[in-house]
Amino acid sequence: MRRLFPLLIVFSAIVACNSGSKPNISAIKYSDIEHDIMALSADSMMGRAPFTIGEARATAYIKNRLQEIGLDPAFGNSFFQDVPMVSITTHLPKSVGLNLKNGKITFRVDDDICLWSPTTRQKVEIANAPLLFLGFGINAPEYNWLDFKNIDVKEKIIVVLVNDPGYYLLDSSLFTGYAMTYYGRWRYKFEEAERQGAIGCIIVHEDGPAGYPWAVAGSKSNSPILYIDSKAIDNPACLLNGWITHDAAVQFFKACGYDYDELKKQATTRDFKPIDLNAKLSISLNNEVERSVSKNVAGIIKGTEKPEEFIVYTAHWDHLGVGRPVNGDSIYNGASDNAAAVAWMLSIAKAFKQSDDKPKRSVVFLSPTAEESGLFGSEYFVQNCPFDISKAIACLNYDVVLFLGKFMDVTVTGYGHSNLDSLLQVVAKSHGRYITLDPNPENGMFYRSDQLPFLKAGVPAIFAKGYSHQVELGREKTLELIQDYWQNVYHKPCDEYNPQRDRLDGLVDDAVLFYEVGNKLTNSNIYPQWRKASEFYR
Structure with missing residues (x-):
């Protein structure tokens, strides 16, 4: 991380001069996040596959939550964007x-x-x-x-x-x-x-x-x-x-x-x-x-000074639906992938909305469809954006969450593409956390989640979370549990939330962290810059 030191000085100075509104972290609550996870990963959601009753229920739930929080519709008068698809x-x-x-x-x-x-x-x-x-x-x-x-x-x-x-x-x-x-x-x-x-x-x-x-x-x-x-x-x-x-x-x-x-x-x-x-x-x-239409769901908080400029929080709502039974269970609930991320996004939206000072730039909260099928929902949003995509300042994406409790680290998947990494490091340091790299870069996760269409469109994006160093367990044991997750939980019916077993305080910490990152982006003159080594630089 030594190579980041000069950039950290620059970003620390920028952040100090452009601190933005006071973060409203009290609006981010464990109980809200838990409620949203349990609702979106319930058996009644039938695994949230596009084109199913699970889609109708999940997208209606997210739309209602955005409305309850007080966001405006992102697509004219609607919270929904039709995505024409074929199965x-x-x-x-x-x-x-x-x-x-x-x-x-x-x-x-x-x-x-x-x-x-x-x-x-x-x-x-x-x-x-x-x-x-x-x-x-x-x-x-x-x-x-x-x-x-x-x-x-x-x-x-x-x-x-x-x-x-x-x-x-x-x-x-x-x-x-x-x-x-x-x-x-x-x-x-x-x-x-x-x-x-x-x-x-x-x-x-x-x-x-x-x-x-x-x-x-x-x-x-x-x-x-x-x-x-x-x-x-x-x-x-x-x-x-x-x-x-x-x-x-x-x-x-x-x-x-x-x-x-x-x-x-x-x-x-x-x-x-x-x-x-x-x-x-x-x-x-x-x-x-079968030809049909799936739904992207999004709300917006319009900026007070530069409403045409915006940042985007993304967390896909879809999962795998009802599939082949494993140990008698055929509902692929997708609690960690990606009900938890949607809950993260909704909690950040609430924090922005309840802040005394409204953001100067606009903030979009997007829950795309068909991530599991090939990032099609986010790709369609970028190609048919209701706003000028060239005015997008940054995309902050969240996906695949571990319910292990608090983390010391903030693992950046796809580190080094833009100096958003440096801004994140400044904020993480203020929380007593450190930046680290993805322990499994070989699995290409950076190209497997919804930041990719934004990157390909020239929008700096970051995909990060507490992941590889749980506080009590230590890094070595946490890495063992990560491997177990990929082998035995990921994309399987056992991806469920159990309140007696699982801990969400790390997810709460991540919501606070990324709310503060977004708060600085929306209330400052920061324009994240590409690093020349990035394949998306041009």
Whole structure:
């Protein structure tokens, strides 16, 4: 953190001269936050999936709370923004067979392989499509990395590794080393396959470089998947997306005459060349398509001096709905992901509204839809913003909360993109807390939550929370519990709130902290600046 010291002096001076209104931290109450979490994660919310009764109940609840707090509607006369979406369920057989040069290999759907078709076409036929191993499936000229160089992938299915080369070599000069870049994300790999004209893209899953277990990646077969409703998905080039387990990939590559570990080693070099696996896939898919409208929910407190300038607090309301039963429970309640963050946002809205001094800049409180499906709600908001998005000063996002009590740390996921980090450090220090980096940068969480569309639109954003150093437990034990959370709680029905077990005082502290950060941004002349090293700098 020594490199931040000069910036800290600058920010401390700015904050001292532009202290803004006196923070109204008394408005942030444990009881309010607990009530909102329990309401939004109750079984009656049915897991808050878009297009369901759970959406109707959750969005109505958030709208009513924003109204009770006294916010104005953010979308003209409405707290709701319609987000046109389409739900596609690809129906698969119980197994998928690949034709090899000398025989056939079969994989079980769900257990070994997960496939779906990202198109509104109701019937999809793929006949004898060749499979190529294409390394990481990355075209990144700024890193001098071109997996698609001198190869035509049209009408072919590419098999690629998850994450990016830096992770596997632990080389900080290669991409960003252990920390995942956007090029390592599954979403990028499917997008690049579409741009290159591949008919399909299958990613090899490994828990470490993916950042989550197979149960998360492999849950999309025969399940509804949401997309923004646009002409792009009516007739895409890439008709097949999917994941294959590590063990199944090892078996498949061996049947094709290749050693998986050796191919992975080759793929981490810049002179890697795509490999024809001498395997083909023929498959007939049926898509069930439902077009509908989901809802973003947002309220605003208008600024008294610069109402056209604004900051945005974001916390997505959606979760996974009702799904496959685990230990007899099929409701994916999403208490930590992301009912708790919505409660955090509502408590901050109340603090702003009840402050004696109104903010000079406007403050928007946005709860987007379809974060779990690919950040579609926040993406739609940014592209169809009811305000001039170029006047957005900052985005403060909150997601995936641990109910462990108080934290010493404020973990910044995606540290170093703007000097918002420095402002946060100034405020955190005044609370006796310290800034630290995400302990699992390899899972690419910075590219998996709602700050990303704002960053891509040029809005400095921060994603931070108390996370990796619980006060009584210490850092080592806290890190153990984090790993347990990702393996056993994240995106599972057991993500529930238990008032006898769980503690929310750390969440209260985070609400106070980020209210104070927002209070300084809205009542000062601070304009957060990008750092040149950020991929979003331009």
